[in-house]
Amino acid sequence: MRLPEISKEEILEVYPKVAETMADALGCDVEQVTLTVPIIEGLDAESIDFLDIVFRLERAFKVKIPRGKIVEEARGDLPEAEFEKNGMVTEVGLQRLRDYLTEVPAERIRPPLKAADIPRLFTPETFCKVVVRAQRAAQAGGGAAPVDQRAMGRG
Amino acid sequence: MGDHFSAFSFVDRITEVQPGRRALGRFSIPDRLAEFPSCLVAEALGQLAAWAAMAAVAFQRRPVAGLAGRVEFSGAVRPGQTLDLAAELESCDRDAVAYRGWASVEGSPVLQLSQCVGPMLPMEEFDDPRAIQDQFGLLCGAGATPGRFPGLTIPELLLAQASPSGGLRAALQIPVSAPFFADHFPRRPVFPGSLLLDAKMRLAAALAGRILPPVERNPPGFSHMSDAKFRAFLSPGQTVELDARLLAQAGGRSATVVIAARSNGKQVAGARVALLPQEGT
Numbered sequence: 001m002r003l004p005e006i007s008k009e010e011i012l013e014v015y016p017k018v019a020e021t022m023a024d025a026l027g028c029d030v031e032q033v034t035l036t037v038p039i040i041e042g043l044d045a046e047s048i049d050f051l052d053i054v055f056r057l058e059r060a061f062k063v064k065i066p067r068g069k070i071v072e073e074a075r076g077d078l079p080e081a082e083f084e085k086n087g088m089v090t091e092v093g094l095q096r097l098r099d100y101l102t103e104v105p106a107e108r109i110r111p112p113l114k115a116a117d118i119p120r121l122f123t124p125e126t127f128c129k130v131v132v133r134a135q136r137a138a139q140a141g142g143g144a145a146p147v148d149q150r151a152m153g154r155g
Numbered sequence: 156m157g158d159h160f161s162a163f164s165f166v167d168r169i170t171e172v173q174p175g176r177r178a179l180g181r182f183s184i185p186d187r188l189a190e191f192p193s194c195l196v197a198e199a200l201g202q203l204a205a206w207a208a209m210a211a212v213a214f215q216r217r218p219v220a221g222l223a224g225r226v227e228f229s230g231a232v233r234p235g236q237t238l239d240l241a242a243e244l245e246s247c248d249r250d251a252v253a254y255r256g257w258a259s260v261e262g263s264p265v266l267q268l269s270q271c272v273g274p275m276l277p278m279e280e281f282d283d284p285r286a287i288q289d290q291f292g293l294l295c296g297a298g299a300t301p302g303r304f305p306g307l308t309i310p311e312l313l314l315a316q317a318s319p320s321g322g323l324r325a326a327l328q329i330p331v332s333a334p335f336f337a338d339h340f341p342r343r344p345v346f347p348g349s350l351l352l353d354a355k356m357r358l359a360a361a362l363a364g365r366i367l368p369p370v371e372r373n374p375p376g377f378s379h380m381s382d383a384k385f386r387a388f389l390s391p392g393q394t395v396e397l398d399a400r401l402l403a404q405a406g407g408r409s410a411t412v413v414i415a416a417r418s419n420g421k422q423v424a425g426a427r428v429a430l431l432p433q434e435g436t
Contacts (some may be wrong), residue, residue, distance in 0.1 A: 047274065052272065055253055067250045137370075
């Protein structure tokens with residue numbers, strides 16, 4: 001199932017508050033939170049920061065953002081065994097990620113990619129899309145918006 | 156069992172619990188202790204919330220470290236007093252628990268936690284799920300033996316020195332061994348975030364003491380702490396460098412200090428601490 005497209009206007013509408021929220025969570029300047037910067041490599045985020053960001057976004061936008069869904073939504077109807085094998089994302093899985101994470105340059109989604117490293121692809125725009133989906137879900141009277149922390153656990 | 160469930164356990168009894176939702180509990184501070192710092196009251200609330208969270212996932216996951224969005228300090232506690240603890244879970248699943256909590260003594264609030272988040276990690280990495288489940292049964296029933304907490308030696312902050320920015324720097328040497336590591340946690344010793352919190356508070360107080368005028372010789376008191384986040388596990392023997400800088404002050408009436416903790420060149424924790432001149436007690 002393909003999710004409805006999110007327009008650039010929708011992303012830019014939520015971006016200022018998303019950037020401010022992420023800067024607060026990461027202790028960085030808001031100017032550093034560009035739409036395209038990789039959150040882990042570019043902003044030095046740790047797994048706890050992702051949790052922090054999600055809970056702050058929930059409070060800032062008054063939406064519910066269930067955890068553990070980005071990869072599932074990217075995977076769609078593809079069986080998990082075909083999406084990843086032995087912890088590595090398969091070629092067809094990589095294509096699903098390219099289709100889903102349209103904000104991430106396709107050349108960054110290349111093999112070999114560990115499933116646990118998928119959050120390394122996320123950018124502030126990924127979270128803008130999460131917020132927009134959460135807002136849509138809220139307007140539709142509930143439901144879920146995706147964000148993934150399945151692969152962000154420490155330890 | 157040794158120090159497990161005693162050396163760093165601060166819930167004696169769970170008087171009411173709805174797994175994944177809320178819990179009420181108690182902890183009697185042994186009267187033989189010299190003191191019971193506020194950081195351990197926060198730890199007690201976190202532990203009560205952890206019990207309610209672990210019970211919701213059949214003790215297969217447990218919260219470890221995480222963040223406290225806000226900690227309000229309302230009053231000090233003394234050995235011999237009993238803490239009444241309340242935790243309310245805002246959400247809880249296999250990935251994370253979000254909660255808030257209140258601690259009071261004889262009806263008077265002493266500490267409040269809000270906007271707290273703990274990542275839920277595999278229990279087996281840290282503790283024996285069966286032993287945890289049994290302990291939960293004990294706490295919900297007759298309760299653990301009051302007074303079993305033997306006290307602990309909080310690691311000293313090593314020589315605070317002025318930083319180029321006008322702040323203060325200090326080092327915290329985590330001991331290689333300590334009884335609390337047997338309780339936190341038996342399978343993987345982790346330096347408790349609440350003890351790091353204590354170190355941050357001491358350094359913030361030292362810096363604020365240079366700015367806020369003492370009232371009747373009292374040092375500044377803590378108002379609240381915000382954005383206390385633990386970004387990495389700290390292991391026995393690790394050295395942590397703490398850096399405190401003044402973020403804001405209001406004409407001698409309050410001070411806000413930002414604390415960053417680094418280890419091996421990486422930021423491992425941070426917090427903002429607000430202090431006020433303290434009236435005589």
